[in-house]
Structures are given as C-alpha cells and as structure tokens.
Amino acid sequence: MKIVAVTGCPTGIAHTxxxxxxxxxxxKKLGYPIKVETQGAMGIENELSQKDIDSADVAILAADIAxxxxxxFARIKTVKIPVQAAIKDPDGIxxxxxxVAK
Amino acid sequence: MNLDYTFSCVLPNGVHARPASSLEEAAxxxxxxxxxxxxxxxxxxxxxxxxxxxSTDIRLNDPCRLTTSGSDAREAMTALSGxxxxxxxxxDQPLVQLAGSAxxxxxxxxxxxxxxxxxxxxxxxxxxxxxxxxxxxxLCIPASxxxxxESDAAGEMCRFDTILxxxxxxxxxxxxxxxxxxxxxxxxxxxxxxxxxxxRREIERAIMDRGRSIAGAVEEAEGAFxxxxxxTGSLLLRERALDIQDVCxxxxxxxxxxxxxxxxxxxxxxxxxxxxxCLTPGQFLALDRTYLKxxxxxxxxxxxxxxxxxxxxxxxxxxxxxxxLDQVKPGAEIVVDANLGGVITRMTPVVRRYCDLERHRMxxxxxxxxxxxxxxxxxxxxxxxxxxxxxxxxDEVGVAMTGGADGIGLFRxxxxxxxxxxxxxxxxxxGSYRNAVEAANGKPVIIRTLDIGGDKPVPYLNIPPEENPxxxxxxxxxxxxxxxxxxxxxxxxxxxxxxxxxxxxxPMISCVEEAVWFKSLxxxxxxxxxxxxxxxxxxxxxxxxxxIPAAVLALDALCGVLDFFSVGTNDLLQYFMxxxxxxxxVAGLYTPFNPAxxxxxxxxxxxxxxxxxxxxxxxxxxxxxxxLPLLVGLGFDELSMASTRIPEIKAxxxxxxxxxxxxxxxxxxACSTVADVTGELKRFPLQNERSLMDPELVVTGVDCGSKxxxxxxxxxRLYETGRVQQPRLVEEAVWVREAVSSTGFGHGxxxxxxxxxxxxxxxxxxxxxxxPVGWGSLxxxxxxxxxxxxxxxxxxxxxxxxxxAALARRIMHEDFRAxxxxxxxxxxxxxxxxxxxxxxxxHPRIL
Numbered sequence: 001m002k003i004v005a006v007t008g009c010p011t012g013i014a015h016t017x018x019x020x021x022x023x024x025x026x027x028k029k030l031g032y033p034i035k036v037e038t039q040g041a042m043g044i045e046n047e048l049s050q051k052d053i054d055s056a057d058v059a060i061l062a063a064d065i066a067x068x069x070x071x072x073f074a075r076i077k078t079v080k081i082p083v084q085a086a087i088k089d090p091d092g093i094x095x096x097x098x099x100v101a102k
Numbered sequence: 103m104n105l106d107y108t109f110s111c112v113l114p115n116g117v118h119a120r121p122a123s124s125l126e127e128a129a130x131x132x133x134x135x136x137x138x139x140x141x142x143x144x145x146x147x148x149x150x151x152x153x154x155x156x157s158t159d160i161r162l163n164d165p166c167r168l169t170t171s172g173s174d175a176r177e178a179m180t181a182l183s184g185x186x187x188x189x190x191x192x193x194d195q196p197l198v199q200l201a202g203s204a205x206x207x208x209x210x211x212x213x214x215x216x217x218x219x220x221x222x223x224x225x226x227x228x229x230x231x232x233x234x235x236x237x238x239x240x241l242c243i244p245a246s247x248x249x250x251x252e253s254d255a256a257g258e259m260c261r262f263d264t265i266l267x268x269x270x271x272x273x274x275x276x277x278x279x280x281x282x283x284x285x286x287x288x289x290x291x292x293x294x295x296x297x298x299x300x301x302r303r304e305i306e307r308a309i310m311d312r313g314r315s316i317a318g319a320v321e322e323a324e325g326a327f328x329x330x331x332x333x334t335g336s337l338l339l340r341e342r343a344l345d346i347q348d349v350c351x352x353x354x355x356x357x358x359x360x361x362x363x364x365x366x367x368x369x370x371x372x373x374x375x376x377x378x379x380c381l382t383p384g385q386f387l388a389l390d391r392t393y394l395k396x397x398x399x400x401x402x403x404x405x406x407x408x409x410x411x412x413x414x415x416x417x418x419x420x421x422x423x424x425x426x427l428d429q430v431k432p433g434a435e436i437v438v439d440a441n442l443g444g445v446i447t448r449m450t451p452v453v454r455r456y457c458d459l460e461r462h463r464m465x466x467x468x469x470x471x472x473x474x475x476x477x478x479x480x481x482x483x484x485x486x487x488x489x490x491x492x493x494x495x496x497d498e499v500g501v502a503m504t505g506g507a508d509g510i511g512l513f514r515x516x517x518x519x520x521x522x523x524x525x526x527x528x529x530x531x532x533g534s535y536r537n538a539v540e541a542a543n544g545k546p547v548i549i550r551t552l553d554i555g556g557d558k559p560v561p562y563l564n565i566p567p568e569e570n571p572x573x574x575x576x577x578x579x580x581x582x583x584x585x586x587x588x589x590x591x592x593x594x595x596x597x598x599x600x601x602x603x604x605x606x607x608x609p610m611i612s613c614v615e616e617a618v619w620f621k622s623l624x625x626x627x628x629x630x631x632x633x634x635x636x637x638x639x640x641x642x643x644x645x646x647x648x649x650i651p652a653a654v655l656a657l658d659a660l661c662g663v664l665d666f667f668s669v670g671t672n673d674l675l676q677y678f679m680x681x682x683x684x685x686x687x688v689a690g691l692y693t694p695f696n697p698a699x700x701x702x703x704x705x706x707x708x709x710x711x712x713x714x715x716x717x718x719x720x721x722x723x724x725x726x727x728x729x730l731p732l733l734v735g736l737g738f739d740e741l742s743m744a745s746t747r748i749p750e751i752k753a754x755x756x757x758x759x760x761x762x763x764x765x766x767x768x769x770x771x772a773c774s775t776v777a778d779v780t781g782e783l784k785r786f787p788l789q790n791e792r793s794l795m796d797p798e799l800v801v802t803g804v805d806c807g808s809k810x811x812x813x814x815x816x817x818x819r820l821y822e823t824g825r826v827q828q829p830r831l832v833e834e835a836v837w838v839r840e841a842v843s844s845t846g847f848g849h850g851x852x853x854x855x856x857x858x859x860x861x862x863x864x865x866x867x868x869x870x871x872x873x874p875v876g877w878g879s880l881x882x883x884x885x886x887x888x889x890x891x892x893x894x895x896x897x898x899x900x901x902x903x904x905x906x907a908a909l910a911r912r913i914m915h916e917d918f919r920a921x922x923x924x925x926x927x928x929x930x931x932x933x934x935x936x937x938x939x940x941x942x943x944x945h946p947r948i949l
C-alpha cells in the first residue's frame with residue numbers, strides 16, 4: 001500500500017510537523033512507502049505532485065484548516081482526520097487505511 | 103398662606119445629589135417655609151436643605167408634594183413649580199458609563215479560573231501592590247478631643263458659626279477658580295453641605311440643647327446624616343455621606359488646628375493601600391511611602407498632580423473605580439493591580455500566588471535592566487539618545503539619577519507656587535533649584551519656568567476663570583502681568599546655574615517676539631547678578647517648549663534666539679488636532695500615530711537640527727515603548743519621561759538599530775492613516791538579532807499549581823528577558839490557540855504556542871515543572887514539561903521556523919523526549935536542543 005498525506009494546523013508552527021513526523025514514523029515501522037506534504041508557516045513543503053497522488057493507493061488529509069490543492073485528490077480514496085488524531089493514534093489510522101484502500 | 107403642588111418624579115436616577123442641589127438652590131431664594139413630601143416613603147423634608155430633600159428618598163415616578171407657607175409663598179410656588187416642570191428634568195444626566203467598563207475588561211486566565219472578581223478603573227501608575235486599606239478623606243476625630251462642654255454653649259455655637267462661614271468661603275473661593283468638571287462638582291457638593299440649614303440645625307441642637315462641644319456635635323451630626331443616607335439603600339446617596347464626612351473633617355481641622363494636623367491619621371506601620379475619593383498632592387506627600395503600596399482614587403484626573411506624583415514614586419495607582427469606597431473596609435487586605443487596571447477586594451491563596459508571580463516578574467525585569475540603565479542611552483548601533491527624567495520637585499532628582507536618568511529633561515516648577523497664599527520667595531526657589539542641579543551631579547537639568555493659568559487655582563495670582571483656559575491666559579503669556587514673580591524665578595534660576603548644568607526652558611512659546619522678550623528678561627536678571635557680584639553660569643542655555651504648532655513652523659527663526667527645544671507632545675498633539683483628550687467623545691482623535699502629527703514632529707526635529715540646535719521630547723510619548731522606534735528614527739537628541747520608565751526604555755533602546763528606525767520613519771511618513779502607521783510599527787522588528795533560544799529561557803524545578811499558572815510563568819519569562827512588553831497579549835494569544843485544541847500532545851509534554859507581534863523576538867521557552875499539572879492532553883496525562891513557542895506574526899518564513907519544524911518532528915521521538923526529561927541543567931538542555939534541531943550547519947545565533 002502506497003500512501004500520500006497532507007498535514008496542516010491553524011498556526012502552522014507545531015502540529016503540522018508533529019503530525020507529518022508521526023505519519024512518516026508509523027509508515028516506516030509498518031513498511032509502507034509514504035510521502036507527506038506539510039502546509040505550515042513556511043508554506044507548502046515536500047509538495048505532492050499529481051503523479052505522486054495518482055500512483056498512491058490512499059491519501060490521508062490530516063488538517064484543522066482548509067487545505068490548498070484539494071482538487072489533486074479528486075481521483076483517489078481519502079481519509080480525512082483532525083491533525084490531532086494523526087499525533088494521538090497513528091497506528092489506528094493506518095489500520096483504517098487498510099480498510100479504505102481495499 | 104399655604105400652597106400645594108403635586109408632581110411625579112421624572113428623573114431616571116431619582117432625586118440624588120445633583121438635582122437636590124439644584125432644587126435647594128432654587129428654594130433658598132425665598133423667605134417662606136418650603137417642604138417636600140414623598141408619598142411612597144411617607145417622608146417629609148426641608149426643601150432648602152439638600153440633606154432634607156435627600157432624606158425623602160425620591161425615586162423615579164414617586165408621587166411628591168411641594169408645600170410653601172409664609173410671606174412669599176405664592177412667588178415661591180410659582181417659581182418652584184415652574185422649576186420642577188421645566189428645569190428639574192434637565193438637572194440630571196444619565197450616569198456616565200466609564201469607557202471600557204467592567205464587561206469588556208478581562209482577567210488573566212489564572213484569576214478567572216479561580217473565580218476572582220475585580221473592580222475595574224483606569225490605571226494611571228503601573229505596577230501591583232497590596233496591603234491593608236487605609237481610607238482617607240473620611241472623618242477622623244481624635245479621641246483626645248472632649249465631646250462634652252463645661253459651659254458657654256452660646257460661645258461655642260458662635261465659634262462654630264465663624265468656622266462654618268470660613269469653610270464655606272474656602273469652598274466658594276476654590277469654586278471661583280473652577281468653571282466645571284468633576285472637581286468643581288465635588289466642591290459644589292461640599293459647599294452645599296456647609297451651607298445646609300438642616301446640617302447647621304443638627305449642630306445647633308447638639309451644642310445648645312445637649313451641651314456638646316464642636317467635636318461632639320460634628321461627630322453626632324455626621325453620624326446621624328450618614329445613617330440616614332445609608333439607610334436609603336441608594337448608592338448615589340451613600341456617596342453623599344462622603345461629602346458630609348469631608349466637610350465635617352474640614353470643620354474639625356479648622357476648629358482644633360493644634361490637635362488635628364493634616365497628617366494626624368496617616369501614620370502607618372504596615373503595607374498599606376490608600377483608598378480615597380480624591381487626594382491632594384499635599385495629602386499624598388504626607389503619606390509614609392515606605393509602606394504605601396498602592397493608591398485607589400475614586401475621583402481624580404489622569405494628569406492630576408497627585409497622579410503625576412504617584413507615577414514618579416512608582417506607586418501603583420488606579421482611579422475612577424466606581425463604588426470602591428463602599429466596597430472596601432478599613433483594614434481589609436486588597437490588591438491594586440494597575441497592570442490590569444483594577445482592584446481585587448478579596449485576598450485568596452490564588453490571588454496571593456498571582457501577586458507573588460507578578461512581583462517576581464517585575465522584579466526580575468528590573469534586575470535585568472538595572473545594569474543597562476546605568477549606561478548612557480545608546481542604540482544597538484551606538485547612536486546616542488539621552489534618556490532623561492521628568493520631575494516636579496527637587497526631591498525627585500536624586501531618585502531619577504539613581505534610576506539611570508542621563509539628565510532631567512523637564513523640571514516642572516508649578517508645585518512650589520500652588521497650595522499657598524503667597525508666592526515662594528526667591529531664596530526658597532533658589533534653594534530648590536540648587537538642590538536639583540547638585541543632585542544631578544553634573545548632568546543637565548532643564549527647568550521649565552512657571553506654567554500656570556486659569557485652570558489651576560493659585561489664589562494670589564487671582565486669574566479669573568476663562569471660557570477656554572487652554573487657549574487663554576496661561577504660561578508665559580501671564581509673565582508680563584506678574585513681573586515680580588517671574589523675575590524672582592528667573593533670578594533664582596540664574597543664581598542656581600552656578601552649581602551645575604542648568605538650562606532654562608520657557609513654556610507655551612508661539613512666536614519669535616515672545617522668545618525675544620523672555621531672552622531679554624533672562625539677560626536682565628543675569629546683568630543684575632553680574633552687578634551684584636553673584637556667581638552664575640554665563641553660558642546657561644535658554645530654550646523653549648515646542649507645544650504650539652505655530653512654534654514648529656517658526657522654528658527656523660526661533661533657532662536664532664534660543665539654544666534648545668523640547669517638544670511637549672501632549673499639548674502639541676491637542677493643539678494640532680484641536681482635541682481635548684479629556685473629552686471621551688473626541689479622544690479617539692488624540693493619537694500620536696496620526697501621520698500628519700508625525701510629519702509635524704519631523705519638521706520640528708529637522709528645523710532644530712538644520713540650525714545646529716538640540717531638540718528633545720518631554721511628553722508622555724517619550725516613556726511609551728511602542729513609540730520608541732519612531733522617536734529614535736525621527737532623530738530626537740533626548741527623550742524625557744517619568745523616571746520609572748527609564749530602565750525599560752534604555753533596555754529597549756539598546757535593541758534598536760537607528761538605521762532601521764530611520765527607515766521605519768520614512769515608511770510611516772508616507773502613510774495616510776493611523777492604521778497604516780500602527781501596522782508598520784507592529785511589523786517593525788524591535789529585536790532583530792536575538793536568538794530563538796537561550797539558557798535564560800530554560801527554567802527548571804518550577805513550582806506551579808495549574809495550567810493557567812504554568813502558561814503565565816512561561817510568558818512572564820519572556821517579559822523578564824525583555825522579549826515581550828505586554829505579556830497579557832501574548833498570554834491571551836496562547837489561550838486562543840489552546841481553545842482550539844489542547845496542545846498537550848501526550849507523554850507529559852505540551853507545546854503551547856502563539857503567533858503575535860506582541861512578541862518582540864521569536865522565542866522558545868522550556869519550563870520543567872516540579873509537579874505535573876492537568877492540561878487536557880490527548881492521552882489524558884498531566885504535563886510536566888512545556889515548550890512555549892512565541893513567534894512574531896510578521897516574520898514567519900525565517901530560519902526560526904525551520905528550527906521549530908525540526909523541533910516539532912523530533913519531539914515525536916521517545917529518545918528525544920527522554921533526554922529532555924533527564925537533563926536538568928538549563929545550559930546543557932539548551933545545548934542539547936541546539937544540537938538536535940538547530941545544528942547541522944545552521945548559524946548558532948539562529949537557535
């Protein structure tokens with residue numbers, strides 16, 4: 001299962017990056033390839049290209065703000081969660097991902 | 103003849119002090135007996151007595167009856183019924199709602215969470231203080247005075263009448279000098295008590311029928327009326343009881359001048375908060391300042407002399423706290439928090455903890471900047487800006503110098519001329535000015551000559567009240583008429599110039615002719631000294647206040663006559679904008695951030711500098727940290743302020759770059775609105791070169807009882823280290839973020855954060871608590887370590903952001919957190935963080 005994700009929080013100085021780190025850390029532990037885009041105080045970083053998204057099985061949108069470039073995800077299954085959830089229970093999210101991607 | 107008139111009360115607040123006074127004034131012109139009856143309360147009173155009218159407790163819609171009986175009863179009835187119909191309704195004004203009343207003020211989260219209540223007012227001298235309440239202005243009759251009388255009741259009554267007449271006259275004299283305003287209202291109220299027939303009758307009965315002395319009679323009368331007024335349950339009438347107390351106090355002082363001195367009841371031996379309706383400068387000065395921890399005045403102007411004194415002695419002061427006199431009992435422990443602008447009337451453990459934290463915060467800050475304030479005022483790029491003090495007496499000069507003043511930028515000399523029956527002697531003035539320059543120890547002292555007019559009561563000048571005193575006969579404009587007084591002052595100044603660096607400054611110059619006239623007066627006094635062989639400084643500089651816009655436009659010519667200038671921003675702004683800042687309806691226009699005003703100031707500075715003249719500033723703006731970048735950028739040679747502001751301003755000055763300030767001024771001068779200017783100011787980087795992290799921002803072993811307290815302590819640290827000027831704004835921003843969702847992300851860690859330009863430099867505070875506190879964390883565990891990220895809103899994409907992002911990522915890792923938990927040394931912890939998230943080739947200053 002190949003995963004893409006976007007994280008974003010209101011001030012963009014902490015939770016955006018904490019969530020990104022949690023997702024990357026957990027994916028690595030479970031052996032899934034992942035690419036996480038952050039939409040924080042420094043703007044969009046590690047931006048997902050349409051090709052990245054199209055080649056993935058599922059997308060995680062972990063945000064408490066309106067994310068930019070949502071049209072990119074029109075053709076992919078997405079899981080929308082609050083940014084806190086990615087920090088609190090990343091394992092639970094990956095379990096859910098497996099079900100969605102089926 | 104007996105006549106009746108019935109009416110229903112139309113006054114929304116009932117017949118309180120002001121309408122009662124008006125009715126009394128209308129009634130006392132007639133000979134006949136005039137009584138007023140309230141059908142609701144069944145009470146009956148003498149309409150020629152304010153107290154009589156008040157005792158009937160008339161409220162809105164009460165059915166009332168006025169009766170007149172006697173010789174001129176018909177005329178009286180015609181006049182009074184007409185008065186009640188036509189003018190009575192206009193006697194009242196709706197109760198004034200103070201700007202920013204309690205509902206819009208907010209308590210800090212720590213106090214709010216504990217259910218603390220605060221009575222808000224207007225803070226006029228910063229700081230926090232607590233102690234036992236000392237009520238002043240109330241009646242205090244020494245126990246040593248005999249209440250009874252051996253003999254000669256008639257003689258005692260005669261003596262009382264003489265004193266009463268004297269007291270009434272003193273109120274009339276003071277009123278003659280005041281046209282309107284709160285002070286006039288208060289004195290009018292006092293006078294109406296002093297001439298109230300009901301009041302005199304009560305005294306007369308006590309002396310003549312019951313054999314009381316004046317002390318006994320006044321005490322009984324005061325007690326009887328106060329009980330009566332308090333019994334009505336009306337707050338407005340209870341206020342009236344204070345007027346009676348004041349008048350009774352004055353009568354007792356006059357009747358027993360040897361027993362009751364002005365400071366009879368103000369000896370204190372423990373921490374004290376003085377609570378009074380209003381306080382004269384003399385009363386304030388008589389208080390023992392060792393124990394005076396705060397001042398609460400129900401009525402006082404923000405620029406009254408008492409308030410100015412409180413500010414210069416660093417006594418926290420809040421004014422205009424409605425109902426404070428009714429809500430605190432003498433001896434109760436209360437808190438004056440001028441930082442929040444209110445009074446806490448109940449001391450609880452949380453309030454005490456809050457007070458201790460506040461004191462700690464301010465003391466830490468003071469300690470940190472004490473070192474800086476001993477150095478001369480310099481910007482980061484070594485441009486000299488003298489930071490001087492404003493004072494009102496020679497006593498304050500020493501205090502100012504110890505506090506780090508580079509000189510005295512404004513010595514107001516009016517105090518020596520006020521509150522007395524004759525002008526001070528030349529010798530007395532000389533002594534005071536000599537003391538001032540000697541206390542300055544070689545540093546410059548700018549002494550302003552008399553700035554007085556129809557707005558200040560100085561009996562011997564006898565300047566009649568004017569329609570418009572601020573545009574009238576005041577300051578240097580009165581000098582020609584009071585030649586001997588001003589000559590004595592200038593002579594004293596010339597003599598004092600021999601003892602140090604003294605400069606003379608004349609107020610309210612509007613044209614060159616005035617400057618030439620004053621300069622020649624100084625030259626004449628110098629010539630007189632020369633002839634008499636009296637030593638003086640031949641090179642003594644003579645300058646002027648720049649407070650009238652015309653002076654700015656005449657500066658080129660004024661430079662030909664005078665040696666230096668000092669901009670009085672308060673008056674200059676009022677005159678320039680045509681705004682009385684005491685008038686709430688237009689006070690919004692009174693802002694120094696108006697771009698037109700800044701252009702005027704630029705003209706003043708350039709005008710003086712182009713002719714090689716020195717120019718300072720001595721208005722309130724000088725002490726306002728938010729104005730500092732503008733004033734530095736405008737190029738002032740000196741900024742003079744309340745001495746308590748000096749350390750803070752010197753520390754802030756040291757962080758500024760004069761080049762950046764000049765660039766800022768270029769930008770604001772091109773602005774068209776106040777909002778544009780304040781926007782530029784907010785974006786201006788006050789502390790461009792400070793690092794994100796510093797061992798002094800790591801605090802370990804913190805005792806703390808709640809999340810609210812923890813956030814306060816972390817934000818206070820930013821204040822203590824000078825990274826934040828207004829910690830409340832930052833605290834609020836942190837709580838706004840906290841309200842979105844808890845920043846406790848689990849494992850005993852929290853990362854509260856905010857983005858606001860109330861932060862001067864991006865900062866990262868680490869707080870390690872001795873005992874974890876509840877945080878509403880994701881995993882429900884209490885928090886023992888918090889990392890506060892305080893970021894400027896206007897510079898987000900800097901290298902600091904990258905460090906924070908790295909930190910946010912690293913903190914998700916167990917081993918990283920374990921190290922933060924185990925490391926207790928601030929230096930080592932800071933170094934570890936630096937290595938972990940800021941290292942990797944980044945410049946060490948970034949972290």
